[in-house]
Amino acid sequence: MEAATAQATAPPAWRANLATIAALMTRAKNELVRVPGAAIPGVLAPTIFFLGLNGVFGALTQLQGFETSSYESFIVPVSMLQGAGFTGAAAGVNLARDYEGGWVDRLLVSPAPRWVLLAGNVLAASLRSLVPATFVLGIAFAIGARWPGLDGLVVCYLMVAATAAVAACWGSMLALRYKSQSAAPLMQAGMMALVLFTPAYAPTELLQPWLEKVAEINPMTQVLEAARQGFVGSVTWADTWPGLVALTGLLAVLGALALREMRRTNV
């Protein structure tokens, strides 16, 4: 009788799941507000890379094959995606830290499904990635990067948020596999390679043949081209959908692997 009453008054499962995801995202947001210093490396690193690469390789636009004479416009989506990669990887590091501190154990004994726990971490990273992206973009506009148009900006931010989700899945998978913050370099190096083994520094036709081949099969190339299109030309559906497909595929694969690790944890 009592059990039946409790079942009748309990909120539906989907609402409880959403509440759990929101609570986990709020926890991540609180960390950002309470420990602002923790966000500095994630913001500083892509900004330094953006300004540094622009200062060092800016003359490359004099080469034939560049579709823009503004290297800051060409490179800013790379730095925004790099910031998303760092932020997502940091979500993995934080998860490993939470595991070492026993927090993950407490989450795992809660009635929340494993995918909900993963989604909270991943969506929080996605949201957090907008901070470094906006900072880098502000700096880029200040030094003369081209306005990508509202549609270009929306597509770019969508790519950034989804890339952070991909990075968070990758980081969470490694965090749950190794259960130690020592895996942090692997999380960061993996995302760095994924984002930069693309036409990041120069258009495809100017890359060395081996990198051209790697970039061709790297799904992140489609993501970068989609994020970059507004900064170097006009936004088209033909340049947008491959990026969306690539991110969906990456999210499906890495999300499934992260969930698998989550299900294996403490079984």
Added chain:
Amino acid sequence: MSDLATAARVVRALGARSIRQTFRRPQLISPIVVFPTLLLAIQTGGASAGVELPGFPPVQSFLQFMLAGAMMQSMMLAGNSGGIAFAVDIEMGFTDRLFAAPIPRFAIVLGRLAGTAALGLFAALWFLAIGLVFGAHIEGAVPGALLAIALVTASALAVGGIGAAIALQSGSASVVQGLFPLVLVVLFLSSAFFPQELMVEPAKTIAEYNPLSFIVEGVREPIISGIDATHTLEAVAAILGIVVLGLVLSARALRHRLRVG
């Protein structure tokens, strides 16, 4: 046993410990090997068309040009990693135990620096090997390669001195770790990755006066064209300047650490 022999044994033991510590912790070794190697591959593959720009110095390949930059990056991060490890030792009380031991204080710092210098040597050998495997020529042949190795090792010792000074002064690993972005700034504002004449202002002007640019050119010259006395002397002068700065800062920081415990 003489005081000098005792100090040498302490330096050797602490140096060996710091090398083992670095190779055992992925967080310490990956900035020295993994990230600079990744960046070398990415920059060589992505920006190699830059050699066609008017004003680019004559080189056999962009990889040959980039080797010195990769060594510098690795060496700077070795100095930073050495500082972090030293600060961890301070946080955990290991350094306090060393201070209480009947050994010269300077040997404690020198031991850490010896380890950092060895990592610099490792970085130089690693990137020379990568260069040779992927077809880069060392125009200065064996003497040129030895000069490049010596300059990178000495630079690691010099930069490690500043890392050790900051570790001693702050006693906090997170403070030293926070210098990581600064390392990147110093690197990008030097001629480590591209010829200074082809860089964009204001980076171009800053790179002209950045001591790291002198060291980079000193390491690069034996690789891309052969040993050149002017570039070598400028690199040695820049390294000596950093060594003196590191010594002064370390001595002050050591006094501070002994005072505060």
